[in-house]
Amino acid sequence: MSGVLNTIQSYTIDGKAPGPHILLTAGVHGDEYEPMLAAFELKEYLSDKLLMGSVTIVPVVNESAYSKGDRFGEDHLDLARICPGNQNGSSSERYAFQISSLIKQANYLIDMHTGGLAHNIFPLAGFMLHPSKEVLNKQRAMALAFNLPVIWGTDYQPNGRTLSVARDENIPAIYLEYGGGAGIREEVIKAYKEGFLNLLRSFNMLAGTVKNIPEEDRFWVEDARPNSGYFQGKMPSPSDGVFIAEVKPGECIKKGNPFGVIKDPKSGRHTAIYADIDGLILSVRVSVHVYAGDALGSILPILKPEKIIIEG
Ligand SMILES: [Zn+2]
Known part of the structure; x- marks a missing residue:
């Protein structure tokens, strides 16, 4: 070709x-x-x-x-x-x-x-x-x-x-x-x-x-932090399996609250995923078969309409 x-x-x-x-x-x-x-x-x-x-x-x-x-x-x-x-x-x-x-x-x-x-x-x-x-x-x-x-x-x-x-x-x-x-x-x-x-x-x-x-x-x-716009690097999956999201884009979430769970249909193992920061859920993975390292979603560090400036 x-x-x-x-x-x-x-x-x-x-x-x-x-x-x-x-x-x-x-x-x-x-x-x-x-x-x-x-x-x-x-x-x-x-x-x-x-x-x-x-x-x-x-x-x-x-x-x-x-x-x-x-x-x-x-x-x-x-x-x-x-x-x-x-x-x-x-x-x-x-x-x-x-x-x-x-x-x-x-x-x-x-x-x-x-x-x-x-x-x-x-x-x-x-x-x-x-x-x-x-x-x-x-x-x-x-x-x-x-x-x-x-x-x-x-x-x-x-x-x-x-x-x-x-x-x-x-x-x-x-x-x-x-x-x-x-x-x-x-x-x-x-x-x-x-x-x-x-x-x-x-x-x-x-x-x-x-x-x-x-x-x-x-x-x-x-x-302005390095690679702040890099979607694919955010919330890497800790394991292989099927990702079941418990949140939707546009919702606000607090650090430590449930984001979803990964269920491995071969081992039966469940791995809970928690929000890594407080913020607005910007993206959620929808192709559900994931491998370790795949991005599961992203959270923007903002909880209400306002302007937030983060220096690099
Ligand atoms: Zn694109």
């Missing part, structure tokens, strides 16, 4: 006047379907409505992963770890190269995700705590425009991401997470579409009134 250079399918919609160029991406991971559908529907909806600027939409960034129905491509690579990719590499590396080229041509990036088949995530808009105050403030405004309950700024240093390509070019960039698991959640498609249209209105690129949920109603965490 190597050697075939497939080109990423992208759609650019031009407004009636010059203005910012926004890149909207989905399908960096091949098992995250709501963002892909939202992206395509937005492309159809926006075709004749942009007042100014331009929007480039990529519904499926890693087609290799999409065709497998998996987070990773056929080369077993996570596109969100290998940007800016390699023009002559394996399929995911080539898609990473192409999306990185599109990012460098944009003025703003919005990268839509879900928890894939493995995790169910409480709705959040996230960004890197960019060292440039100007870029950071633009990212905060973009994140707010999506009207999701959680605003999450994290360590700016990880590489390999679409967001790190944008970071290195001083292009304001955010990512979105919402839902995940088997099946389709219509509310995710709706929230992403409405959020993106609201963002375009806030840029004066689309007619209509900007509607923002007040800042004081958000769970807002800016956590």
Whole structure:
């Protein structure tokens, strides 16, 4: 399969006047379907409505992963770890190269995700705590425009991401997470579409009134500690077995309270899982067969809508 250079399918919609160029991406991971559908529907909806600027939409960034129905491509690579990719590499590396080229041509990036088949995530808009105050403030405004309950700024240093390509070019960039698991959640498609249209209105690129949920109603965490945004490293499973969650994303939990249990159907052993901190449950594993080390969930250190700043 190597050697075939497939080109990423992208759609650019031009407004009636010059203005910012926004890149909207989905399908960096091949098992995250709501963002892909939202992206395509937005492309159809926006075709004749942009007042100014331009929007480039990529519904499926890693087609290799999409065709497998998996987070990773056929080369077993996570596109969100290998940007800016390699023009002559394996399929995911080539898609990473192409999306990185599109990012460098944009003025703003919005990268839509879900928890894939493995995790169910409480709705959040996230960004890197960019060292440039100007870029950071633009990212905060973009994140707010999506009207999701959680605003999450994290360590700016990880590489390999679409967001790190944008970071290195001083292009304001955010990512979105919402839902995940088997099946389709219509509310995710709706929230992403409405959020993106609201963002375009806030840029004066689309007619209509900007509607923002007040800042004081958000769970807002800016956590500069190293790897603070790394989902896959949180709450590692202590054993193999079947994970039965006892909590849901969006609930608050106290340290030491039950999070779930792992039952091993071969040995009969039960291992109780407890919350490791006080906070808001941000994600819960939904693909239930787990191995030791797999992330079972994540807890954000915040218990009510407010703004919490954690220094690195
Ligand atoms: Zn993803």
